[in-house]
Structures are given as structure tokens and as C-alpha cells.
Amino acid sequence: MTDQSSVPGRSDPTTWVGIDASKDYTRPPPLSRARVVRAALGLVDEKGLTALTMRALATELEVSPMALYNHVRDKDELVDLMVDLMLAEVDTSVTEGDWLTQLRALVRSYHQALAAHHELARVYSVRVRIGPHGLLIMERTVALLLEAGFSPAEASDAFFVLFIYTAGFQQIGDIVPRRDSATREETGYYPPLPPQQIPSITAVSQHLNGPHRPGRFDYGLDLLLAGLQVKMAQPEKVATAPQ
Amino acid sequence: MTDQSSVPGRSDPTTWVGIDASKDYTRPPPLSRARVVRAALGLVDEKGLTALTMRALATELEVSPMALYNHVRDKDELVDLMVDLMLAEVDTSVTEGDWLTQLRALVRSYHQALAAHHELARVYSVRVRIGPHGLLIMERTVALLLEAGFSPAEASDAFFVLFIYTAGFQQIGDIVPRRDSATREETGYYPPLPPQQIPSITAVSQHLNGPHRPGRFDYGLDLLLAGLQVKMAQPEKVATAPQ
DNA sequence: ACACCTAGCTGTACAACGTACGTTTAGCTT
DNA sequence: AAGCTAAACGTACGTTGTACAGCTAGGTGT
Secondary structure, X not given: OOHHHHOOOOOOHHHHOOOOOOOOOOOOOOOOHHXXXXXXXXXXXXXXXXXXXXXXXXXXXXXXXXXXHHOOOOHHHHHHHHHHHHHOOOOOOOOOOXXXXXXXXXXXXXXXXHHHOHHHHHHHOOOOOXXXXXXXXXXXXXXXXXXXXXXXXXXXXXHHHHHHHHHHHHHOOOOOOOOOOOHHHHOOOOOOOOHHHOHHHHHHHHHHOOOOOOOHHHHHHHHHHHHHHHHHHOHHHOOOOOO | OOHHHHOOOOOOHHHHOOOOOOOOOOXXXXXXXXXXXXXXXXXHHHHOHHHOOHHHHHHHOOOOXXXXXXXXXXXXXXXXXXXXXXXOOOOOOOOOOOHHHHHHHHHHHHHHHHHHOHHHHHHXXXXXXXXXXXXXXXXXXXXXXXXXXXXXXXXXXXXXXXXXXXXXXXXXXXXXXXXXXXXXXHOOXXXXXXXXXXXXXXXXXXXXXXXXXXXXXXXHHHHHHHHHHHHHHOHHHOOOOOO
């Protein structure tokens, strides 16, 4: 439309001082798949999941929205790539200690990677397509379980359980009804429930409210690992569900 | 604008045969919040989450899209109400057996309700606002843990862990890379990973693939409950994470 | 040196979504 | 019969993901 805006760097001081008019020094590094994905991850970490729109991402990269489609097929692929970038942070190289120790270290590293990008982690578990780094984590976890002596069937069950717990953990933050600030605006939303009807919740409400207690993830992980431990040591001692 | 279209029933045979012009027999039962929410839940159960649009729901109810907004504030409230309707199916009245037995029954019933509406359950955990039925489940779970002898702090941690595992379970179905059918269309999506690099996954792939094995949920639940059991019996015996 | 090719970026455009707004209508009250 | 009120309506707007076609710069062959 206007040639004013179509000439890059026209209003940029570093160009019209005129070092070499034929070369555009102000041009950002050329777009690449990695740059797009990194920028997207940064955007989500900083401004949240809903802030990730192709337009916003393009603006961030100083590029038109459709330029992104030269590097990612669609938004879905972009998110998959973001997830794999996040999972690249997981340390899968621990080889010290027995299987329980190693397994704990692996899952904790996994958890920390998700926690570092908790906004992205909220959609993670819904994803089906799995990337190379996700595969690597999976491989190490299953390998440890097999080495521990679990059967292939049980190893895959155990893997799923650990996986589900870890991935699910990020999704659940502060739940619990806010009876204080937001109550007035949800008038008629739900019929209010008096504290007498929920005595136990009321009794422990201080622990339920707010964000996750630090160490809460480890608490659940220890429960699961303790369960695995006794199952490995004396399978018949573990009570199981009927039917 | 045009009186032609603004006069209702003009082209409807059942009205202009004229049994009683003042009464409109063809009118469906009047819209209500409950009817809207039930229809929405049915729609999601049947056609999936993405099929839930206000337009589609209105069509299902033979009503214009905006009519829905007389009964729900917005789509967000609608989903919250759907979730609570789903949670109404959980049986919270079991009082037989010791705390472990009751807890297992409660969580399993919870799981079954989510499984019966697994499409809706996929967004469930992300929700923050909690309804009366969700509160009731929470109350019973925490009460059982307190009765078992856990401290308020530990009871709330245990509740969260059970909650996270159960809610998270629905979100993770068949993961694992499909090397077979979909591989050709994801060319260049991810660099392909040869089976030699993921020997353990390859060894147990038959168990990892496909939908959840029946009983897999119970497997993880038993692990968690076993962990709780030994923690209650002999807390010092449980290995915990360092730092 | 000049014409050509190609990869990548741009502008324009469209369909589907949630929902705000102002109007119309039906059924009850008086 | 007249009038009021709550519910449903039609229209429209802004935002989203993305298809399409044209432009443009950098490298290549002659």
C-alpha cells in the first residue's frame, strides 16, 4: 500500500546514517523453525497460553503472520514443537544409585521441566504426538522399570501412572472455592454451601487453598515409589481392587 | 425489518390449522438452565469437545444462539455447570469397611464418572471453580483421610495426589508414536527415531500402544493407596526425596 | 553485466467462533 | 382489553486460524 512502510528500516537511525544503502543491517536474523518455536515458548512462559496467537507471535518476531507458516505447518505443530523443546530440559543421563533412586531423579527432573513452563504444561498432557525428547524420557523410564525386574506389562502400567501423575500435577493449582473475594460476583452461579456441610474441608482449608505447597509433588511421587517398592519386594502383600 | 419473517409460525402447519390460535402447541418445553446444561453434556458426550459451540447447542435445542445467554452467563459458566452435573454421578455415600476400602470405593466411583464423560473430563482438571458436587466429593475424601489419622497437612496433600491422578488419568489416552499409519504424513515433522535407539520402548510397545488397558487406573490407585498404607503404619520406613 | 529462478515474506480475504446490542414477542397481571 | 415483563430473536462486531496470490531479494547461469 504505502511504500513508506514497505521499505524496511526507513525510520531506523542505524540505516539512514548511510553506511551501505544496499545492505540492510537492521534486518533481524532470518526466521527459522527453531527461532519461531523459541519465541513461542518465551511468549507463553511470559504472557500465558491464551496470549499465543499467530498474530501476536508474528508481531513479536517483527514479521507478518503468514510468514510463520513457512516454518510450521500450523499452530498444532507449533505447540508440539514447543512441548518437545520444553522436554529437552529434562536430564535423562542419571546413572547413579539403584533403580528407585534413579527413577526418582528422572521423574523429578521431568517435573521440574514442566514446572518451569507450567503454562505450556497445561496443554501438554492432551497432546498425542510425541517428539524425540519425549521419547527419550519414556525410554529411560521404561528401561529403569525393566531393569528393576518388572514385567513388560507392569512396567508400562507403572510408566503411565508416573507419567499421568507428573503431567497432571501441573494442571491442578489452587482449586477450592474462593469464599472471600470472588463470592459476590458469582451470585447465583452455584447455591452457596455453608461451612457446616463441609466440616473436613473447612478444617484443612488453610492447606487446600492457594498454590501448591512446595514438596507436594514429591509427596505423591514418594507414595507411588513406595507402592512400587513394596510391590517389587512382596507383591502378595499389596491390597488390590476387587473384580 | 421485514414483517414476513418476524411473524412466527406463519409457515408452520400446526399453527395455522387453527385449533386455538392463542395457544402455541408446537412450542418445545421452555428453556431452562438444567435443560441447557443437560443438552450440552449430551452433545459433548456424543460428538466431542470441539463440537460444543453455542451455535451448535442452540441448534440442538431448536433455539437461537443468543437465547442460551438467558440461562448461562457465558460458555465458561456452561462448562462449569456441565462438570458439576458430571460429578453428581459420583457415589459419596459408601460407609462400609475401613478407611482404605472406603477411600478406594470413593475414588473409583469418581474415576468412573469421569470415564463415562471422558470428553468433558479432558477439560475438567483445568477448571478452577468448583461446584457443590465437587465440594461434596472433596469433603468425603478429606474426611476419610482425617479419620484414618492423617494430619490436616498430610490429608490435603494426599487428597491432591489422588485427585490429580484421577483427573489426569482421563487426559492421557493412547500416546506413543504411531510409526505405522500416520508416519508418512508427518514427514519432516520430527526426525525419525530408529528402534535401536529406543530398545525398551520397542520391547514393551505392545503394552504402551492403544487405549488404556482396563484395570490400569486401579493399578495406579493401588500404588498410591499402598503408599498411604505403609506411611500410616510406619512412616519412618518410607524413603523420601532428599532436600 | 544481465536476465532468470526460487524461496520466503507480504497483503488481502474468509469462515467460524463467542457474544454485545437493541428489538420483538408471548404470557401473565390488572 | 390493556399493559408490563422476561425470554427469545436478528444483526453485527471483533478475534481467531489460515488459504491464496503476488512481490522481492539473493543466488545462479550465461
